[in-house]
Amino acid sequence: MSNKPVLYYAPRSPPCRAVLLTAAALGVELDLRVVNVKAGEHKSEEFLKLNPQHTIPVLEDNGAVVSDSHVICSYLADKYAGQQDALYPKDAAKRRVVDARLYYDCGHLFPRVRFIVEPVIYFGVTIVPEDRIVYMQKAYDGLEHCLSSGDYLAGAELSIADLCTVATVSTAAAFAPIDSALYPKLTQWLKRMEQLPYYKSCNQEGLEMLVNLVKGLLVEH
Numbered sequence: 001m002s003n004k005p006v007l008y009y010a011p012r013s014p015p016c017r018a019v020l021l022t023a024a025a026l027g028v029e030l031d032l033r034v035v036n037v038k039a040g041e042h043k044s045e046e047f048l049k050l051n052p053q054h055t056i057p058v059l060e061d062n063g064a065v066v067s068d069s070h071v072i073c074s075y076l077a078d079k080y081a082g083q084q085d086a087l088y089p090k091d092a093a094k095r096r097v098v099d100a101r102l103y104y105d106c107g108h109l110f111p112r113v114r115f116i117v118e119p120v121i122y123f124g125v126t127i128v129p130e131d132r133i134v135y136m137q138k139a140y141d142g143l144e145h146c147l148s149s150g151d152y153l154a155g156a157e158l159s160i161a162d163l164c165t166v167a168t169v170s171t172a173a174a175f176a177p178i179d180s181a182l183y184p185k186l187t188q189w190l191k192r193m194e195q196l197p198y199y200k201s202c203n204q205e206g207l208e209m210l211v212n213l214v215k216g217l218l219v220e221h
């Protein structure tokens with residue numbers, strides 16, 4: 001049996017991609033187990049024992065069960081970062097900045113993305129209402145302001161907040177384009193994130209799966 005942390009996930013899911021990015025940044029190998037949400041596997045008795053909130057991703061590491069991608073990324077960084085302190089600083093004053101960015105992703109960004117894509121995938125909706133696109137775009141403003149203090153969301157160095165946020169924002173941008181005149185720093189940040197050596201395998205591939213799936217279900221109008 002392998003001792004790798006087990007990740008219950010789906011390749012196209014933005015929060016799952018955030019964990020893949022973080023594990024790659026840390027050099028942690030995961031034992032990947034796909035959960036098919038469309039088939040209802042996240043509501044099986046077995047999965048509900050792991051996560052009663054029935055969301056993916058879930059990490060199981062040596063008996064510890066961790067849910068919510070942001071918590072999983074913090075956990076992985078706490079446990080496996082070694083000298084790479086910047087990814088999730090131990091200093092309380094620095095950490096609160098990363099935490100604030102993570103909560104913005106969890107509370108503002110991702111809920112707006114899921115409001116765009118989930119009705120299409122799960123409920124047979126075939127259009128994305130304009131107000132949802134505008135509402136998504138409004139949330140880019142907070143990120144633009146965060147980026148005034150450095151190349152990354154929490155300042156000068158890459159943190160898990162960037163890795164979680166890029167999984168969300170790259171998905172959002174496919175439906176709610178980022179206007180580079182309004183959000184020049186965010187546009188540059190996204191390009192910077194796309195240069196990470198593990199970006200393609202950990203984010204781009206799953207992102208394309210999701211975007212192709214959703215766009216294929218939308219009616220041209």
Ligand SMILES: N[C@@H](CCC(=O)N[C@@H](CS)C(=O)NCC(=O)O)C(=O)O
Pocket residue numbers: 013014015016037042053054055056057067068069070106
């Ligand atoms: N805040 C959670 C959100 C996770 C989430 O909503 N995942 C979706 C897939 S992208 C899911 O599991 N949906 C099934 C459900 O909510 O029952 C996280 O960051 O992990």
